[in-house]
Amino acid sequence: MKREDALGSLEHIVLLAVMRLGANAYGMTVRREIESATGRDISIGAVYATLIRLESKGFIRSHAGAPTAERGGRAKRYFRTTADGESALRTTHEIIVKLSAGLKGLHHT
Amino acid sequence: MRDRTLQVLNWILSRIVPVTEREPLLGDLTEEYELRASEGSPSTARQWYLRQVCASVASLLWIRLTSIAWISTTAVALLAYIAVGVVELIVNEVTSSVSANAAYNPLGMLITFPMVVLIVYFAARLRRNAGLVLATLMLVSVTAMTLWGAESVPLWYRIAYFFAGPSATLVGSVLRRFRPTGEAR
Secondary structure (H helix, E strand, C coil): CCHHHCCCHHHHHHHHHHHHHHHHCEHHHHHHHHHHHHCCCCCHHHHHHHHHHHHHCCCEEEEEEEEEHHHCCEEEEEEEECHHHHHHHHHHHHHHHHHHCCCCCCCCC | CCHHHHHHHHHHHHHHCCHHHHHHHHHHHHHHHHHHHHHCCHHHHHHHHHHHHHHHHHHHHHHHHHHCHHHHHHHHHHHHHHHHHHHHHHHHHHHHHHCCCHHHCHHHHHHHHHHHHHHHHHHHHHCCCHHHHHHHHHHHHHHHHHHHCCCCCCHHHHHHHHHHHHHHHHHHHHHHHCCCCCCCC
């Protein structure tokens, strides 16, 4: 795996959230998905910084949605994982599975 | 949220957020604020909004700075230039304890050269064009030294110095291109 293909911990979490949300992945839903899964009150700035980094790595792509009233007339920016992003997720997941296999205390009995 | 507070917080954020992210990010915050205000109390939503703005400032400033390529390239080149200066000072100090005529000692230049190559290599790994900016900085400073420097500096040293710095940056940049993996940023 190339160094640029490696996922940082927040990149990993954000990419998983984008993949889980599918067609409804935009800044607010990604932030809320992470908050509900981790219990962390993550900032929208950190989410956007990570989304931009993931897009520059080619792991996600984005497109603009239509403006809505509850957003003060501002448009959403939707994100989707790319094939490279899904491949990076698989690789990271395989590494985690290999490294945690057989470790006592990691698995619920 | 009081309109005034919302306007001030949005104004602060809009100064920091890159233009391309401004509309979606402010829209996301507004949407979630409205959601929280309708589900809970407006004061809790207001506190949440303020916390979000404060916690986002550092990340957004970082995006803003790194998105302006020439600023980060120049910053890396300037840091490398300072590192080269520090290396030269140390090498001069060490060679002065060995040789009586340390100020214009070819040994110092020979020791400094590979170190400059190494500094440029790492600078070019961070920013591809940092080597070019560093070479320009060196040429300007060496030309200034040659034109307005002390007259006691021997001609051979001036000529060697004129070529050594830019040559070292060239070698460092070329070595960076032979890096086995990765795309240049």
